Each structure stands twice: as C-alpha cells, then as structure tokens.
Amino acid sequence: MRIDLHAHSTASDGTDTPAELVRNAAAAGLDVVALTDHDTVRGYAEAVAATPPGLTLVTGAELSCRLDGIGLHMLAYLFDPEEPELARERELVRDDRTPRALAMIGKLQHLGVPVTWEQVSRIAGDGSVGRPHVATALVELGVVPDVSAAFTPEWLADGGRAYAEKHELDPFDAVRLVKAAGGVTVFAHPAAVKRGRCVPESAIAELAAAGLDGIEVDHMDHDTATRARLRGLADELGLLVTGSSDYHGSRKTCRLGEYTTDPEVYGEITRRATGAFPVMGTGGTVSA
Numbered sequence: 001m002r003i004d005l006h007a008h009s010t011a012s013d014g015t016d017t018p019a020e021l022v023r024n025a026a027a028a029g030l031d032v033v034a035l036t037d038h039d040t041v042r043g044y045a046e047a048v049a050a051t052p053p054g055l056t057l058v059t060g061a062e063l064s065c066r067l068d069g070i071g072l073h074m075l076a077y078l079f080d081p082e083e084p085e086l087a088r089e090r091e092l093v094r095d096d097r098t099p100r101a102l103a104m105i106g107k108l109q110h111l112g113v114p115v116t117w118e119q120v121s122r123i124a125g126d127g128s129v130g131r132p133h134v135a136t137a138l139v140e141l142g143v144v145p146d147v148s149a150a151f152t153p154e155w156l157a158d159g160g161r162a163y164a165e166k167h168e169l170d171p172f173d174a175v176r177l178v179k180a181a182g183g184v185t186v187f188a189h190p191a192a193v194k195r196g197r198c199v200p201e202s203a204i205a206e207l208a209a210a211g212l213d214g215i216e217v218d219h220m221d222h223d224t225a226t227r228a229r230l231r232g233l234a235d236e237l238g239l240l241v242t243g244s245s246d247y248h249g250s251r252k253t254c255r256l257g258e259y260t261t262d263p264e265v266y267g268e269i270t271r272r273a274t275g276a277f278p279v280m281g282t283g284g285t286v287s288a
Contacts, residue, residue: 006244011043013132015249018043019050034058051281066168078273079183096167103164158196182275192221218243
C-alpha cells in the first residue's frame with residue numbers, strides 16, 4: 001500500500017480542487033490519501049464525492065498552533081468535524097486569516113513591494129487566505145524565485161520583516177480538542193528548521209505525555225540525519241512515525257506520494273480514531 005497522509009487543496013492553500021486532489025492521488029498510484037487543509041474541513045464533501053474506486057480518503061486538517069512564540073502545525077485525522085469546541089477554534093483561526101494577510105501586505109508595501117490585497121485575494125480564490133498566497137504574490141512580482149524563498153527572515157518566516165501573527169491554538173489544547181472529537185494527532189514536520197524556529201524535543205516529549213499520537217518524520221524538509229534523530233525520539237516516546245508529501249499542487253515542488261506512511265502505522269491511526277472513518281472511493285474516475 002502507498003499511503004500519503006498530508007495533502008492540501010484549494011480549500012486552503014493548494015492549487016488542486018478537492019476533487020482534482022483525489023483524482024490525482026489515484027493517478028499517482030496511491031492507495032490512501034489524507035486531505036489536511038489548514039484549519040478547515042470545507043473540502044470534505046467535494047473530495048468524498050469525487051474519490052475514485054481503489055482510493056481511500058482520510059479526512060483531516062492541519063491545525064495552526066503556537067508554543068512559546070514558535071509556530072507549529074498539528075495534523076488531525078478522522079475527528080468529528082461537527083464537534084463544537086474544535087469547530088469553534090478552527091473558525092477563530094480562519095476568521096483571523098484575512099486581517100493577518102492585510103497586515104503582511106501592509107508591511108510588504110512599507111518595504112517597497114507593490115503587492116495588493118486584490119492580488120492576494122485573486123490567488124487565494126475560495127481558499128482560506130494564508131502565507132503561501134502572499135508568497136505566491138511575491139513570486140508573481142519577481143521578488144522571490146519560488147514560494148519557499150519567501151519563507152525566510154527577509155520576508156514571511158516567523159519573525160520575518162513582513163510576518164504578522166494570527167490566532168493560533170496552544171498545541172496541548174489542540175491535542176485535547178482533537179482527542180475529544182475522536183481524532184488522532186500527528187506533529188507535522190517538527191524539525192523543519194528552514195521554515196524558522198522549531199520547538200525543542202523536550203516539548204515533543206511533553207506533548208507525547210499529553211496524548212500526542214505521532215510525529216511526521218519522512219518529509220521533504222527533513223534531511224537524512226534529522227529523520228534518523230526523529231525516529232529515535234519517536235521510539236523513545238512511543239510515538240507513531242508517519243511520512244507524507246505535504247502536497248500543495250503546483251505551489252510547491254513536492255509530489256503526491258513522494259513520502260509515504262507504513263501501512264501498519266496507518267492501521268493504528270484508524271484503530272485509534274472514533275470520530276470518523278476512512279472513505280472508500282466510489283464516485284470518481286482516475287485522471288488520464
């Protein structure tokens with residue numbers, strides 16, 4: 001089985017619609033794909049309806065968190081999307097995205113970059129506006145060569161010249177809320193130093209003690225030595241180890257299935273989840 005547990009659609013900051021995402025996942029030879037848009041479940045219905053036979057869809061989200069001033073992302077799988085407390089927190093994060101984008105645009109304009117809200121809004125389309133949309137605007141303007149180059153201290157990285165804060169969950173609250181909604185939590189790309197500061201391993205240990213289920217080890221932002229270190233940490237803490245592409249369509253260079261999760265780990269995730277179940281595809285066709 002080929003299992004990719006981290007992918008984004010136009011419901012947040014990917015470039016594939018939810019329907020295109022599941023069709024492309026099947027065409028890429030995946031058996032399982034997770035839809036994990038940022039702080040939203042808005043793409044679920046379209047993805048479920050379009051999932052082709054032979055592909056299983058795992059519903060999820062990537063929750064924006066912050067601990068001691070350091071941003072981090074928590075992957076949440078198979079939770080009840082209607083659970084009110086978690087839904088309320090997702091809404092708070094989403095509602096803060098537009099003011100944050102406007103603040104970043106203002107800072108960029110102050111730095112002499114002629115970016116506008118109209119440009120960023122066009123790029124975001126129906127998705128929840130976020131830093132990748134602002135980064136794409138910088139690419140369009142020729143300020144940076146690609147989206148990744150915008151996530152530096154010079155521009156949009158945490159603490160960068162054009163960075164602006166938004167409402168974010170405490171990760172311990174995120175773990176608690178997802179658990180209460182019947183879901184499973186995995187710390188996304190916990191050592192992606194190129195994105196900015198990372199929380200110390202002691203914090204991962206504390207999260208594990210609080211109920212964190214796993215950490216995403218095999219990821220494009222982790223080099224070989226980092227993966228080995230994280231595997232050792234996961235073994236020490238009794239955490240599941242996942243691998244994922246963090247696919248964003250054409251917005252990033254990673255491909256669906258570039259990194260995958262062991263079937264036994266996937267099975268354990270589904271066994272632990274009580275809020276929702278994986279969806280077997282019945283409704284779509286594989287892209288040519």
